[in-house]
Every structure is written in C-alpha cells, then in structure tokens.
Amino acid sequence: MAAIPTQRETAGRARGHAALPGSPLAPGSARALVRAALAEAPVAPRLVDDAMAVVSELVTNAVVHAGTEISLDWCLEDGGTFLVEVGDQHPARPPRDATAGEPSYDTLEYGRGLRLVGALAESWGVTYRTGAKSVWARLPRGGSEPPAGGGALDALEVAEALAPQSQRTDSDRDWLGRGALSFLAEASDLLAGQLDENLVTALTGQLIVPRLADWCAVWLEDEASARGGSCDGPARVWHASENRIEELRRTLEKEPPQPGDGVGFGPSPYPWPGDALGPQGADGTALAYRLVAGGRPLGTLVIGRCGLARFPDEITGLVEDLGRRVALAIGAARQYARQATISAILQRGLLPGAVAEIPGMSSALVYEPCDKSGPSGDFYDLFPAGDGRWCFAIGDVQGKG
The missing domain is CATH 3.30.565.10 (Histidine kinase-like ATPase, C-terminal domain)
Incomplete structure (x- = not known):
C-alpha cells in the first residue's frame, strides 16, 4: 500500500x-x-x-x-x-x-x-x-538544545573520540555536532532502496568505516547455517586501510562468529585479529552483532577498533540500531529475490520456447513486462493454425487472484 x-x-x-x-x-x-x-x-x-x-x-x-x-x-x-x-x-x-x-x-x-x-x-x-x-x-x-553531557545523544561525542586524529576535519566535527541525528534516517533511506543483499552489505561497510570503527565484516547465513550448520567466510570485509583488507579477510575466515542458541541479546565479544592488522593493530576490541529480521537470523556484523579496551555503550547502541536496519534491508532483498525467481519460473512456463518460422516472412518476439516487481501472467505466442493460416496470440492477466 x-x-x-x-x-x-x-x-x-x-x-x-x-x-x-x-x-x-x-x-x-x-x-x-x-x-x-x-x-x-x-x-x-x-x-x-x-x-x-x-x-x-x-x-x-x-x-x-x-x-x-x-x-x-x-x-x-x-x-x-x-x-x-x-x-x-x-x-x-x-x-x-x-x-x-x-x-x-x-x-x-x-x-x-x-x-x-x-x-x-x-x-x-x-x-x-x-x-x-x-x-x-x-x-x-526551535528544536532541541545540544546536550551539555550525558543522555542518548552522547553517541555523537563518543564517535568523534573514536575517530582517528588524522580524520578529525571540520566537516567531521560538523557531522558529529548535529548531522549524526539524521545518520540513521539517511542510512535507512539508502538501505531500503536496495534489492540486492550483496549491495546492502557493501553499503554497510561504507556507513561504519571509518567513522564508527576501524574495520568491520558481515557474514550472511542461509536457513541451514542459522540452524547451526556451516557458515562460509565473510561476505564483505572493510578496513580503513585498503591494503589490510585481504589479510584481514583470511584471518576472519578462520574465526567465523558462532550463531549461538538465542537471537535476542546484544553484541558479544569477538576474538581480536591482531596479526592481520599490523603493529598498530596489536591491541583492540571487536564486537559481533546478530542481524535479525522478523525473528529470523540473517547473518552477523562484526566491528573492531584498535587501541580500545571496550566500545562505549553509546556506540554499541548506535551500531545495534544500524544493524537492525541492515537486517531489515537484507530480509527485503531476499524476499524480492524469491519473488523474482517465482516470476521467472511462471513466465518460462507461459512463453513459447522458440519463434515460429512463417514462410515468406521474418518474425521476432520481444517480451518486456511493465512491472518487474512480482510474478506476471502476461503471455504471447505465434503458431500455425492449419490450412496455411498462422495465429498470433497475446494475453494479459489483470489484477491478482
């Protein structure tokens, strides 16, 4: 609607x-x-x-x-x-x-x-x-006044403290001052418009690194892995330094996050991949967030920051809120993919397998549905009707059911 x-x-x-x-x-x-x-x-x-x-x-x-x-x-x-x-x-x-x-x-x-x-x-x-x-x-x-200290909006100041010194530009400070209030809103718009789960995971990394974490990774799960089966390596890995991505990926593949029995808890500790981050990344902290939508586990988001003993609670809450939106976007993308598959199967059953060859004429057929968002019942055909006659048929299904 x-x-x-x-x-x-x-x-x-x-x-x-x-x-x-x-x-x-x-x-x-x-x-x-x-x-x-x-x-x-x-x-x-x-x-x-x-x-x-x-x-x-x-x-x-x-x-x-x-x-x-x-x-x-x-x-x-x-x-x-x-x-x-x-x-x-x-x-x-x-x-x-x-x-x-x-x-x-x-x-x-x-x-x-x-x-x-x-x-x-x-x-x-x-x-x-x-x-x-x-x-x-x-x-x-006139809108709310900036908080003098404490409260839910402290996440903005904490995010600034976590950002590397070299990246504390005036534009970053402006963003942390007020712009981050609309960060989740704009992230929702960006994620909700994607119909490919791989693109959703790619956008997730761009939203998190380097503003909230030095690196992050996303594992995706199918129904089998969500029930405790094997989980492949991370679908996406990001690092603030691109030359560290591949080594970090190889290390993370050896330590896949464990789904566990429950899906209703906050972030859990994740082993620190120090060897993959070089001398400056020997120490740090990492957290794993379960991505859940509609009660179904869809994957895990892991974030890490060098030089921290623990992430402040304000940042964990901000990333958890973003993870909720990422999970909803992944769920919507998977539903769209299922509908597209059903649509393709139904259409293949309705459309002719080959173009008829009419003596003395050349013919071609082009099929381009107006609405690509769901299954379509539209069909066409070109076939012989006997006694040298040929028929062209076209049909359209209006509405649903």
Whole structure:
C-alpha cells in the first residue's frame, strides 16, 4: 500500500495525514512527506532535523514492533511547536521503554528504541485506543538544545573520540555536532532502496568505516547455517586501510562468529585479529552483532577498533540500531529475490520456447513486462493454425487472484 497523504494549512497551521504499509520502506516515505511539509513552513533548520529523526524512530518502531498498517499524523501548531503521532493496529505489543539509563538488549531488533525521541521532544507519550495504539511527540519551536553531557545523544561525542586524529576535519566535527541525528534516517533511506543483499552489505561497510570503527565484516547465513550448520567466510570485509583488507579477510575466515542458541541479546565479544592488522593493530576490541529480521537470523556484523579496551555503550547502541536496519534491508532483498525467481519460473512456463518460422516472412518476439516487481501472467505466442493460416496470440492477466 502506498502512502496516502493529505495536507492543509489553516490559520498558520500545517497539518498532514498518511497511511503507510508496515514495511521497511515506511520510514523513508514518512520522512519524505514531513520534510516536504516543513519545507513550505517558516521553521528553524534544527527543528527540521529533529523532526526527521523523531519521525524516523517512531515509524521504525511501529514497523519492527507491530508490522501492521501505520498511520502518520503531523501538525505545526500556532506557537511553532511540531506535533507528530504514529499509530499501528497491534495494541497488545507496546513500544520499547524509553526511560533513561543504560540501553537494554532484550531484543536485538530494538536498538535505541524511543530514547532518542525522549531526548529531542519536550513531551511525548503513548495513547491506547480500542484495537490500536499510537505514540506521539511534541518538539519545541526551535528544536532541541545540544546536550551539555550525558543522555542518548552522547553517541555523537563518543564517535568523534573514536575517530582517528588524522580524520578529525571540520566537516567531521560538523557531522558529529548535529548531522549524526539524521545518520540513521539517511542510512535507512539508502538501505531500503536496495534489492540486492550483496549491495546492502557493501553499503554497510561504507556507513561504519571509518567513522564508527576501524574495520568491520558481515557474514550472511542461509536457513541451514542459522540452524547451526556451516557458515562460509565473510561476505564483505572493510578496513580503513585498503591494503589490510585481504589479510584481514583470511584471518576472519578462520574465526567465523558462532550463531549461538538465542537471537535476542546484544553484541558479544569477538576474538581480536591482531596479526592481520599490523603493529598498530596489536591491541583492540571487536564486537559481533546478530542481524535479525522478523525473528529470523540473517547473518552477523562484526566491528573492531584498535587501541580500545571496550566500545562505549553509546556506540554499541548506535551500531545495534544500524544493524537492525541492515537486517531489515537484507530480509527485503531476499524476499524480492524469491519473488523474482517465482516470476521467472511462471513466465518460462507461459512463453513459447522458440519463434515460429512463417514462410515468406521474418518474425521476432520481444517480451518486456511493465512491472518487474512480482510474478506476471502476461503471455504471447505465434503458431500455425492449419490450412496455411498462422495465429498470433497475446494475453494479459489483470489484477491478482
């Protein structure tokens, strides 16, 4: 189901509503709708950034926790405050607790949950209705103030501390100051638009290295390996120094992450591949994150940083949130691949195996479906009908079922 937006401006207020499907594409659609609405209103840039982050988090939570159709409502009030409400149709599954404190790792898919919403909003809450629930947040007129210390946004400062000194450019500091608030939102847009799981893993490395880690690797699992079978080497390996990638790959192939029995826990320690990282990489820390979507394990993400005894909790939470989005993108890419395979099999059964040869004529057939997103029932044929007659047939299946 596509987004169904409506919007109006009355007495200085901008309002909007949209119905979104409970899919990985919903957060990107929601951000695009709200961004377009705020572009026409006199609001502070910081409020726009905060609105994008809050809308993305609320819709992502609804997708992961409920999986039902989602309703999105927003309003720019007379005083300049911004109100957004995201509802779903699964009242028995509440959103993750957003209380302050250490991140919880009850379920790997959750990430930071609503902690970011609590940090940016002047007020927020959950409303339960018959057969549905919604989470709302009200953002102050000028946007949130940068934190003086502590809180969910400390991940920005910690990421700057982890970055190598040689890479601390002015642009990096600007990104860490405010731009990282939209990092997950933009990463979601980038990942959700990919239909190839190999490309998803390639983009993952580009998002993580070198800003959050010196190196990372992604292992992908099929159903057999997820049940405890053999797991091949990493699908992708990245290092801040390209000349270390191949040696690091060979070392990681000898230490595949162990899936374990559970999928609902946070990152776990991973053996440090010191020999593959040279003299400057003799010491460091590495963490393994299970990539889970829809309760199904799809692989493992491993990150490493030289010279650290442990990753700060803020960074582990940020990478966990990114890993959740990576898992959703991999799951969507695999579903698309399955649908494409089904489509090809069905079409092969409907299409002729060879072009008929008509005496005195040359003929050719071209088949180009308009919609390549799913199975198609369209067919054609050119065949003899006896007594020197030839027939051309074309058929189209309209709708589904």
